[in-house]
Amino acid sequence: MGRITPDEQVPAPARPGFVTLEQFVEQLRPELRLLHDGGSGQELLRWVEPSELEDPTPYLPEGEFLLTCGLPFLGDGGSEAGVDAYVRRLVDAGVPALGFGIQPYFDAVPEVLVSACRRRNLTLFEVPSTLPFAAIGLEFSQLLESENARAFRQLADTNRQLMRAVLSPRPEHELLGALVQKVPVWALLVGTDGRIRARGNTPEIDPALLAPLVERLFSGSGPRVEMDGFDQPGSALVYGHPLRSTKDANLGALILGCDAPLTAAQNSVVQAAIGLLELLVRQRTSGSLAPSQLATAVLLHPDSLTNGDTRHLNVLKDLLAQSLSSTRSAPMRVVQGIRVDPADGLPGDGPIRELLQWRRLFDTKLVEITDYGFTAITRLRVDSSLLADVERMGWRLVVGEGTELSGLAAAYQRVSSLRARVQSSGRSVRAEDVTWSVAGLLGREAGTALAERLLHPVLSLKPHRRDPLLAVLNGWLHENGSWDGAAKRLQLHRNSVRRQIGVLAELLGMDLGSAQVRAELLIALQYLDEVNPAPATD
Incomplete structure (x- = not known):
């Protein structure tokens, strides 16, 4: 049938601000x-x-x-x-x-x-x-206002449905599915290679029938709509819309078929879908190239981070800065997110929607979705406001310290070592606030649980028996198991120390001659202030 320009498209997009004569007369x-x-x-x-x-x-x-x-x-x-x-x-x-x-x-x-x-x-x-003329004018203005509100509600509902489709795991398929729900058409998304990438409510159509239309779409330029029609159900009118890059390169095409011209409102939905499809194909084909360049360089030359020359490292730093929306010299940090309760996730959330959410919040293109949540590299300091926003969503964070490119791997390891602490405590943690010792990495909650488990037989005793035994154990461990050193420290006879250590060994059921056992007990004793003693027994 041929080509029409945007000015010749019928119908034009729907515009709020109008009601029909019939609608108005019905209100009078x-x-x-x-x-x-x-x-x-x-x-x-x-x-x-x-x-x-x-x-x-x-x-x-x-x-x-x-x-x-x-x-x-x-x-x-x-x-x-x-x-x-x-x-x-x-x-x-x-x-x-x-x-x-x-x-x-x-x-x-x-x-x-x-x-x-x-x-x-x-x-x-x-x-x-x-019936005064003023009353007629008032009635019209009220009807116009209500029609505007209804039109905007419908437009908002449609846009929400289209946006949910874009953020789904299969955005093109879901978007076409949402489109054919709102508009009585069948839909095909065609790639630049002429192959069909996604379908929506599509009848059996011989691809040869579409070939001339597709050829015209990909050979043209500028805003346009190509039209055709076939003697098949639902295909009396076939519209071809090119999907264009910002520089007018053809990235694909949306083909729609119907038996009757679209209404203004339906055409408006089509135009919204075209805009979102163009956004998707642009992001895939001509979005920011820095992350893919950076990934390619590191995958092919993994030793370049440590052994590369200055020129090569500067190239990597520039690509990293572009991926983080920052400058080459800006410090970065590794952030890991852990969902406190997997059931807190929004129903229907897919990995793409989740990925885009973290990219937006942390202003970075470097985000990995993991089995525990996500890991991101960001230039942001992750202030208390951002941390509170993430925690309200049911997540907890491990926020790494600022580092440079060469220190990213080590920063990731340090952040990963704190993840278990966050999972057990349910509290976010900053690496810069952690004491880098066994007790510091273990954390209050895990340390308290360790103390309760290891020392339970002693903690169950009445205070007059419990406290002296714990004091002897603490003093003996701090003197590295020295009888004389512990006796001097505790101001007891060395035989009294030996006897009470023997009682402790029997109560705990442990070999206190083992260095590993003594180390675990020494760590557990640091958390006794956090432990609520069990009910005392004889």
């Missing part, structure tokens, strides 16, 4: 009497305008419902020729209807006006004196 009082139906019920009204000018058309934009009490028809203006000229001017100006008000000039609509409206096919209403 029953006294409004139709004298002639000119078939304009589905025409859009811009406004309701009272005027008593002999020629109001210079002041009337197209789509005005004109109201008059008949002043222009007094005197010579009421002749057949005068009334006919008046009606003709209204029709030429695109006035869809005329309302004639009874009183104060006429007791009935002049027959000459009724005849002229029939001759010129202008819709004519009789407006009784009980």
